[in-house]
Amino acid sequence: MTMPIPRRMLAVVALLSFTFTVTAASAQTRDVAGSRDYPGIGRFAGSVITGYVMKDFDAARMQAAPFKDGQPADARRLEGRVFRIAYRTNPGPSILEVSRNFETQLAKAGFETLLACDTDACGAIPFTEAIDTLPVPQMWVDGFNYRYYAGRKTEGGRETYASVLVSQNNQEITAQVTVAESGAIANKMVDAAAMAKGLGETGHIALYGIYFDTDKAVLKPESRPTLEQIAKLLTSQPQLNVFIVGHTDSQGAYEYNLDLSKRRAEAVAAELVKSFRITQARLRTAGVGLLAPVGSNASDAGRALNRRVELVAP
Numbered sequence: 001m002t003m004p005i006p007r008r009m010l011a012v013v014a015l016l017s018f019t020f021t022v023t024a025a026s027a028q029t030r031d032v033a034g035s036r037d038y039p040g041i042g043r044f045a046g047s048v049i050t051g052y053v054m055k056d057f058d059a060a061r062m063q064a065a066p067f068k069d070g071q072p073a074d075a076r077r078l079e080g081r082v083f084r085i086a087y088r089t090n091p092g093p094s095i096l097e098v099s100r101n102f103e104t105q106l107a108k109a110g111f112e113t114l115l116a117c118d119t120d121a122c123g124a125i126p127f128t129e130a131i132d133t134l135p136v137p138q139m140w141v142d143g144f145n146y147r148y149y150a151g152r153k154t155e156g157g158r159e160t161y162a163s164v165l166v167s168q169n170n171q172e173i174t175a176q177v178t179v180a181e182s183g184a185i186a187n188k189m190v191d192a193a194a195m196a197k198g199l200g201e202t203g204h205i206a207l208y209g210i211y212f213d214t215d216k217a218v219l220k221p222e223s224r225p226t227l228e229q230i231a232k233l234l235t236s237q238p239q240l241n242v243f244i245v246g247h248t249d250s251q252g253a254y255e256y257n258l259d260l261s262k263r264r265a266e267a268v269a270a271e272l273v274k275s276f277r278i279t280q281a282r283l284r285t286a287g288v289g290l291l292a293p294v295g296s297n298a299s300d301a302g303r304a305l306n307r308r309v310e311l312v313a314p
Helices: 007-026 095-108 124-129 192-201 221-236 254-276 300-306
Strands: 048-063 075-088 112-118 147-155 158-169 172-182 204-207 242-247 283-287 308-312
Touching: 048 147, 048 158, 048 172, 095 112, 095 147, 095 158, 095 172, 192 204, 192 221, 192 308, 221 254, 242 254, 254 283, 254 308
Parallel strands: 242 283
Antiparallel strands: 048 075, 075 172, 112 147, 147 158, 158 172, 204 308, 242 308
């Protein structure tokens, strides 16, 4: 007979697990791999990046007014290129000091203030629940003690929004910068006919509809339409064999990027074999990291072009 675990013991286990998570986060002394500050904003002195996610196209939620009667008064859903960057500082500065530094820097960068408020004035806990934040331990938010800023700037006909949420955990200040560069989604779908044309004319075709999280080699579900088109191409041309080649931008160490690009190419091949019954012998994989750029790695737009998977004809 299985004895139930006492509730008090479960609570102790949960507390120990939570303490380990917080301690592990606090032990971090360098930025997470592949991360960087958003250009023109930077970071508070002495901070490290604990979480970083950049999507070429995503949605972000921002609040442009305090909550009223516990409900959003001006919630905005923004679509475009989205950056989420979480930081942690050592003990010493206050929430207000860190937030003011970010606010000053954003003003210098041309952002006009939409909202700047502290805990109660913002809307307390319900307010923080309506904001997109990276998960613990990347970002920690104390719903009883935080400051929030949201701003907007227009440049060259394009709107960019930025928010900063600053809170505290065990005397260390945590902050998340979220930037949404508004814009329409780029058409990254390449169908089987376009793939065949590219292979026939130039010997290769770049695919931007295959998605991975930052520093991961696990295919995201939204990659399936492009995978279906690769499978359609290979099924329609049984004699065709291809190289699947992974590419990265220049962020991160050289050897790391070589390995990551290779693992991503292997993930594509494995999925084609598993889900679409393409013979493994028809697929060869390679990773070249940052060695074959098609855009400048000095800009976000160029780096986005460089992060890709290509089909190459033997």
